[in-house]
Amino acid sequence: MTGVDLVAMNVNDVLVQGAEPLFFLDYYACGKLKVDDAVAFVKGVAEGCKQAGCALLGGETAEMPSVYAVDDFDGAGAAVGAVNRNGMLPQSDIHEGDILLGLSSSGCHSNGFSLIRKILEYEGVSYHDPAPWDSTTTIGMVLLEPTRIYCKSFLSAHRQRLIKAASHITGGGFTENIPRMLPPHLTADIDASSWKTPEVFKWLAKAGNIKAEELAKTFNMGIGMVLVVANEKKAIATSVLSDLGEGVYEIGKLIRNEHNMAQCIVHGADVWAS
Numbered sequence: 001m002t003g004v005d006l007v008a009m010n011v012n013d014v015l016v017q018g019a020e021p022l023f024f025l026d027y028y029a030c031g032k033l034k035v036d037d038a039v040a041f042v043k044g045v046a047e048g049c050k051q052a053g054c055a056l057l058g059g060e061t062a063e064m065p066s067v068y069a070v071d072d073f074d075g076a077g078a079a080v081g082a083v084n085r086n087g088m089l090p091q092s093d094i095h096e097g098d099i100l101l102g103l104s105s106s107g108c109h110s111n112g113f114s115l116i117r118k119i120l121e122y123e124g125v126s127y128h129d130p131a132p133w134d135s136t137t138t139i140g141m142v143l144l145e146p147t148r149i150y151c152k153s154f155l156s157a158h159r160q161r162l163i164k165a166a167s168h169i170t171g172g173g174f175t176e177n178i179p180r181m182l183p184p185h186l187t188a189d190i191d192a193s194s195w196k197t198p199e200v201f202k203w204l205a206k207a208g209n210i211k212a213e214e215l216a217k218t219f220n221m222g223i224g225m226v227l228v229v230a231n232e233k234k235a236i237a238t239s240v241l242s243d244l245g246e247g248v249y250e251i252g253k254l255i256r257n258e259h260n261m262a263q264c265i266v267h268g269a270d271v272w273a274s
Contacts, residue, residue, distance in 0.1 A: 001146040003044020005110045008147035010079035011052040015154045016166040018089035019081030021052050026059035027076040031068035051149040090165030090181045098254045099234045104247030105224030107145035111171050112218045119208040133199035153244035162237040165228040169220040179263035190252035193268040198222045205273040212269035
């Protein structure tokens with residue numbers, strides 16, 4: 001369902017601005033048009049738009065045999081959203097003591113696959129092999145789990161003025177994405193033991209002998225979206241998000257950034273490889 005991933009990467013980025021995704025356009029380029037592959041791709045895009053509550057207005061298909069190999073294709077897309085000016089995120093009232101809520105991811109979320117492919121090559125396993133952490137499925141099926149789209153739950157909480165800022169945990173993981181939502185004087189202090197690490201990430205960490213700091217800037221480690229909420233509103237925010245199907249964890253808080261600290265600090269990351 002690569003089409004779902006394409007939509008998810010766009011609309012989740014729109015959400016963190018405080019905006020509601022309104023419409024989406026896609027682009028499909030290939031070396032030789034294979035109708036079944038193209039139809040599957042567009043079906044995925046349509047499903048992603050359905051989950052996001054936005055319209056698929058149209059797109060473009062290009063067959064370019066001199067650019068792409070016969071079995072290769074390339075997908076791209078763009079989402080447009082709208083937000084009232086007073087609802088734009090991040091809000092100006094973020095301060096020390098605000099709580100960080102993490103929303104569960106559905107898997108790897110389209111990120112870190114260059115490293116994942118290297119690990120699989122090193123381990124001598126294929127996508128069709130049983131997953132070492134779950135023999136009832138294959139490695140490929142786990143890795144291809146579509147990216148979670150957070151539109152419905154996020155927008156419900158945002159309309160109730162419960163979210164001060166948000167970070168979509170994509171390429172760059174925690175340490176590169178979270179600082180983007182924070183003013184310079186604040187740091188996100190995260191406790192990695194506050195949520196259960198999905199088994200796929202534990203296996204990747206061990207098989208690749210990946211250090212905690214590398215994991216924190218490459219993968220989502222089970223958290224696809226991080227929200228800043230006021231301490232006094234964390235209970236109602238958790239309730240609203242949970243009622244709409246999200247796995248919600250209190251993963252940390254904002255602290256004052258002193259002596260040029262990093263703007264995202266992850267403690268207890270040893271659990272990621274245990």
